Amino acid sequence: MDRMNSYVTADTIRRRREEIGYTQKQLADQIMVSDKAVSKWETGRGLPDISLIEPLAQALRVSVAELLCGQLMENRNRAANMRRSCFYVCPVCGNIIHAVGKGSFSCCGILLPVLEAEPAAPGHEIQVEVIETDYFVSLPHPMERSHYISFFAYVTQDTVVLRKLYPEQDAQTRFPIAGPGVILWYCNRHGLFQTRV
Numbered sequence: 001m002d003r004m005n006s007y008v009t010a011d012t013i014r015r016r017r018e019e020i021g022y023t024q025k026q027l028a029d030q031i032m033v034s035d036k037a038v039s040k041w042e043t044g045r046g047l048p049d050i051s052l053i054e055p056l057a058q059a060l061r062v063s064v065a066e067l068l069c070g071q072l073m074e075n076r077n078r079a080a081n082m083r084r085s086c087f088y089v090c091p092v093c094g095n096i097i098h099a100v101g102k103g104s105f106s107c108c109g110i111l112l113p114v115l116e117a118e119p120a121a122p123g124h125e126i127q128v129e130v131i132e133t134d135y136f137v138s139l140p141h142p143m144e145r146s147h148y149i150s151f152f153a154y155v156t157q158d159t160v161v162l163r164k165l166y167p168e169q170d171a172q173t174r175f176p177i178a179g180p181g182v183i184l185w186y187c188n189r190h191g192l193f194q195t196r197v
């Protein structure tokens, strides 16, 4: 991201309003303010009250996160293939978000960056064994509260299987084999890794 704002800007409101083809009056009516108020926001002579941010985002058909950071995502994900899956992890609460393409997702008030999966690093190499009709995936890795494998995922053309792990469990899981794809695993300290299967 080239530019991050902490609050909605004049430019974001005007650009988005014009994109969806509203007049200032039409936007104003949607969120029950005067067109003069909208004009002020768009010329940097005022800012919408915080209570208007959610209705404003709705009227402009963007998420609150997009509105606030000024980085508007277009809907480019309609034909997305699961293999282009994106994972996001909240650094505060550990929430995991899977998306079929990039987007703006926030948790605990933080706009989450998409995780970039790397090839296995030392100490994070997985073993994949075929046992009957399953992949048995394991790695020798700490499973302590402060350092553990938080999930495994198996991504194929049209399916994602996400397996959540918790500290004190073993760092292993089984996935029914569903064709060629990618296995990913996430360490809360060292990040996201992947390997083809």
Ligand SMILES: [Fe+2]
Binding pocket: 124, 141, 147, 148, 187, 188, 189, 190
């Ligand atoms: Fe680790």
